[in-house]
Amino acid sequence: MSLDEVVGRFLLGGSCVALFAVAGAAFKPKTFAGLFGAAPTVALVSLSLAFDEHGSEYVGQISHAMILGALALLGYSAICLASIGRPHVSVLLASVLSWGAWGLLALALHRLLGAT
Amino acid sequence: VTPEFSLHQLTKCHWRSWLFRFVFGGAVAVAAGCVAELLGPGVGGLFLAFPSILPASLTLVKSQEGRDAACDGARGALLGSLGMLVFAICVWITARWQEPVFSLALALTAWIATSVGAWWLMFRGEPAPPGHARCTPVAGVNDDGARHGQ
Numbered sequence: 001m002s003l004d005e006v007v008g009r010f011l012l013g014g015s016c017v018a019l020f021a022v023a024g025a026a027f028k029p030k031t032f033a034g035l036f037g038a039a040p041t042v043a044l045v046s047l048s049l050a051f052d053e054h055g056s057e058y059v060g061q062i063s064h065a066m067i068l069g070a071l072a073l074l075g076y077s078a079i080c081l082a083s084i085g086r087p088h089v090s091v092l093l094a095s096v097l098s099w100g101a102w103g104l105l106a107l108a109l110h111r112l113l114g115a116t
Numbered sequence: 117v118t119p120e121f122s123l124h125q126l127t128k129c130h131w132r133s134w135l136f137r138f139v140f141g142g143a144v145a146v147a148a149g150c151v152a153e154l155l156g157p158g159v160g161g162l163f164l165a166f167p168s169i170l171p172a173s174l175t176l177v178k179s180q181e182g183r184d185a186a187c188d189g190a191r192g193a194l195l196g197s198l199g200m201l202v203f204a205i206c207v208w209i210t211a212r213w214q215e216p217v218f219s220l221a222l223a224l225t226a227w228i229a230t231s232v233g234a235w236w237l238m239f240r241g242e243p244a245p246p247g248h249a250r251c252t253p254v255a256g257v258n259d260d261g262a263r264h265g266q
Contacts, residue, residue, distance in 0.1 A: 044220060
């Protein structure tokens with residue numbers, strides 16, 4: 001990946017994430033705003049670039065893996081909800097530590113169901 | 117309860133929180149690309165569903181509106197995750213036989229329809245905010261003393 005590609009990916013990814021975050025912050029109630037916390041921001045940017053650079057066959061492979069990542073995201077959100085609902089648990093700590101759970105779930109699903 | 121869009125809400129957030137999300141979102145997009153390049157699309161694709169916004173959003177909501185509001189945000193994110201799954205399935209199905217723009221537009225529409233549809237099914241009968249008390253065990257009392265509103 002060239003420096004230009006890294007910079008382009010960074011700017012596009014950052015803009016897309018910030019845009020969806022703004023949309024989420026402007027909505028009430030919080031249950032609705034929360035939808036934007038799981039918006040496909042990075043996916044939109046990465047898949048657009050993947051279509052352009054590698055073609056549809058590659059996007060088919062990467063989106064298959066994304067299905068597994070999204071299943072792990074469902075698990076992440078459920079763990080987050082369960083942990084931050086407990087009094088005296090730091091929201092930041094719980095949501096960051098849950099990244100570990102997302103990683104484990106994603107890798108387990110990749111092992112079980114990932115395309116070779 | 118009906119969703120409301122108000123730009124006034126944005127004034128509550130410090131510019132640093134937006135900058136953080138921009139930098140972090142950009143870093144995750146670069147990391148996802150690097151992983152896909154190094155380890156192949158089978159692993160790199162997993163990171164397209166990485167929860168990049170959520171920790172910052174929940175922390176911000178908790179600091180401004182209390183734990184109950186953060187729990188509400190997490191409940192919404194759970195439904196958004198369902199939409200993300202449908203988004204990924206849509207791209208997987210349509211990538212090989214549709215134009216990229218059409219494939220991504222269809223997937224984004226599917227994410228919106230699934231997320232908003234699930235939200236409507238789950239929360240249409242809820243009373244209006246502020247200050248939902250669904251996470252804390254004792255109604256009307258926040259563990260951290262944040263404003264509750266009931």
